[in-house]
Amino acid sequence: MPALPPFDDAAPDAVPVQAAPSFSPLYQQIKGLILQSLQAGEWKPGEAIPSEMDLASRFRVSQGTVRKAIDELAAENLVVRRQGKGTFVATHAEQHVQYRFLKLVPDSGDRDEEGPAERSILECRRTRASAEVARALGLRTSDAVVQVRRVLAFAGVPTILEDIWLPGSAFKGLSAEQMADFQGPTYAMFELEFGVRMVRAEEKIRAVAADAQQAQLLRVPTGSPLLSVERIAFTYNDVPMELRRGLYRTDNRHYRNELS
Amino acid sequence: MPALPPFDDAAPDAVPVQAAPSFSPLYQQIKGLILQSLQAGEWKPGEAIPSEMDLASRFRVSQGTVRKAIDELAAENLVVRRQGKGTFVATHAEQHVQYRFLKLVPDSGDRDEEGPAERSILECRRTRASAEVARALGLRTSDAVVQVRRVLAFAGVPTILEDIWLPGSAFKGLSAEQMADFQGPTYAMFELEFGVRMVRAEEKIRAVAADAQQAQLLRVPTGSPLLSVERIAFTYNDVPMELRRGLYRTDNRHYRNELS
DNA sequence: GAGTGGTCTAGACCACGCG
DNA sequence: GCGTGGTCTAGACCACTCA
Structure with a gap:
């Protein structure tokens, strides 16, 4: 199958697991790529990011690998999962916890x-x-x-x-x-x-x-x-x-x- | 296969996923069982708990399910994973972070x-x-x-x-x-x-x-x-x-x- | 009913620690 | 070299949401 071993930087032709110079697990590389898109504003706060299946095929990895990447992003509050609806870019607005940082x-x-x-x-x-x-x-x-x-x-x-x-x-x-x-x-x-x-x-x-x-x-x-x-x-x-x-x-x- | 569907309370004869009256995912039930053992002092602070494979066969579930249960316990600092060695009951002693609660x-x-x-x-x-x-x-x-x-x-x-x-x-x-x-x-x-x-x-x-x-x-x-x-x-x-x-x-x- | 995240499995292989 | 946790896959089915 086309899935890359974790060390492989040079993907043959598809959207590659690119620019991952040092060794790290595949899901970490995927996480980094999603992070780049978040940072670049490819998806705005409050919007849904692509589904796990979409991302899996985009990055040529299995859904489980994307899932683990998103799990970490969710644990860091960068993204919010909603069953049945999708995964959304976290935002300080409309977050039912207003004032997230005010304790x-x-x-x-x-x-x-x-x-x-x-x-x-x-x-x-x-x-x-x-x-x-x-x-x-x-x-x-x-x-x-x-x-x-x-x-x-x-x-x-x-x-x-x-x-x-x-x-x-x-x-x-x-x-x-x-x-x-x-x-x-x-x-x-x-x-x-x-x-x-x-x-x-x-x-x-x-x-x-x-x-x-x-x-x-x-x-x-x-x-x-x-x-x-x-x-x-x-x-x-x-x-x-x-x-x-x-x-x-x-x-x-x-x-x-x-x-x- | 012997694996129980998540709703099944009445395991046939093996170590059952017992006393889980209300619905919850299997891994949550496993987490609860491990928690009970921790609480009962079955394994002492600093000691290793059984390996994932052991627990998987004890509870008649797959390793992945046990893994997800332990993942949550580790996230709550009840347990510490060490690759190649095992999973250990967390302790306030010998924890390289002394004074865990003193900020x-x-x-x-x-x-x-x-x-x-x-x-x-x-x-x-x-x-x-x-x-x-x-x-x-x-x-x-x-x-x-x-x-x-x-x-x-x-x-x-x-x-x-x-x-x-x-x-x-x-x-x-x-x-x-x-x-x-x-x-x-x-x-x-x-x-x-x-x-x-x-x-x-x-x-x-x-x-x-x-x-x-x-x-x-x-x-x-x-x-x-x-x-x-x-x-x-x-x-x-x-x-x-x-x-x-x-x-x-x-x-x-x-x-x-x-x-x- | 289609689509999404959530759970579960089974099996393969990798990285690490230690005898 | 063995056993441990860590990664990755592929496929199945469940639960939730919404049109």
């Missing part, structure tokens, strides 16, 4: 049925990357960045004060109006307006004391303990695309984490 | 090569569960519990102040000496001495201000911001077996989390 929940009642957060954009301007921001985003110092400062409130209570830094090259034209008016998660807006899809993030969490300005914006006494959450969010290929520093009030909410 | 890392240098934490046991006594502790541990108010208070220091710097509550029934005879002298993670000691294996945990994280006593124990000024980490750890079947309240200094360390 701050009300103390009573895990679900957020209190409606979406109210956003106040305090600042949205183009500036130059500090050394620290440049390092986090993989830029050069004084490269262009967009900086946003905002407050999120729940039921009228200001709860989160955030500073966001984005690479200027990828977010040309981002405006305060866009940040304020878009319905749904900010990351969904980034997908729709800028084609930037956040796929993974790392957070560093600390306890800090509110300074005078922070305290005023969050309407707490100066010196109140706040949760400091520094997040770097990545697109495909572990390319950092956002640095975010959040200060969370945790008097009526907590950061919820699962360990296993 | 506090030094700001510079992710790895803990500073050696293990120095433990000071401040208190270790049997007492009665408060309403709150009882609720967290699924006990009745005033059931027996063991309470431990300790400080963990790194390189001489007191960093973590913890209160731990354990069900008295499962931890009879736990002593301050045991808590202090055991080499390795506390959870490894729980495995060895009490046969209790923590498998999963949930944490609620807040920023709080140190009160006078806490400040003294951690050698920080009163009112300093500290990270409050409340953890409930579970054994098999989501049975809660530990409540732990930690206060972390985050002046030179941070709580590291990965989102995806």
Whole structure:
């Protein structure tokens, strides 16, 4: 049968398992190829990707091999399977878990049925990357960045004060109006307006004391303990695309984490 | 062939896919059976479980079905696969990732090569569960519990102040000496001495201000911001077996989390 | 009823660890 | 060289969705 042994790079004539220089299992190579298509935007967020059988014949491998590749993509939340319907490119919009990356929940009642957060954009301007921001985003110092400062409130209570830094090259034209008016998660807006899809993030969490300005914006006494959450969010290929520093009030909410 | 269709509960005579009252895929039933054996202590932490072929013939299913069951157990960290050697019951000891559940890392240098934490046991006594502790541990108010208070220091710097509550029934005879002298993670000691294996945990994280006593124990000024980490750890079947309240200094360390 | 993902099998071969 | 987990295939059937 035409199926390639895992080492074979030079497929005879069909769509080859190409450009896989180093050894890896076939399904990993297939996964890489699907990843390339995702990254290239061949299928948009929310759309279905080709069926397993389609991909199997496209890549000249068995369905089981494609399945294992997709299994891993699904485990990484890059793709969502729906039995009977197909496999879909994951998106921060329409994902029944809104706010996939926000782990701050009300103390009573895990679900957020209190409606979406109210956003106040305090600042949205183009500036130059500090050394620290440049390092986090993989830029050069004084490269262009967009900086946003905002407050999120729940039921009228200001709860989160955030500073966001984005690479200027990828977010040309981002405006305060866009940040304020878009319905749904900010990351969904980034997908729709800028084609930037956040796929993974790392957070560093600390306890800090509110300074005078922070305290005023969050309407707490100066010196109140706040949760400091520094997040770097990545697109495909572990390319950092956002640095975010959040200060969370945790008097009526907590950061919820699962360990296993 | 003898393989059972997924609905068939009444295996003819071999080791049956028994006691699987409601419908579920075969591999889920197999997973459940393996889980029962793990829970019953049929194989001890660190030991190898039977090979996939063994289990396949024991349960009268194909190797692939056993494989999928074990895949899920491995994904849940209940079991560790090692190619060429076998599949082993996960353990908190000898796990190259010491402190699997402790996410506090030094700001510079992710790895803990500073050696293990120095433990000071401040208190270790049997007492009665408060309403709150009882609720967290699924006990009745005033059931027996063991309470431990300790400080963990790194390189001489007191960093973590913890209160731990354990069900008295499962931890009879736990002593301050045991808590202090055991080499390795506390959870490894729980495995060895009490046969209790923590498998999963949930944490609620807040920023709080140190009160006078806490400040003294951690050698920080009163009112300093500290990270409050409340953890409930579970054994098999989501049975809660530990409540732990930690206060972390985050002046030179941070709580590291990965989102995806 | 056609199409999709989900389960299950049986058999082949590969990579690894160890005696 | 044997036994283990890891990969890959081919084909069958099941469960779900939707026209």
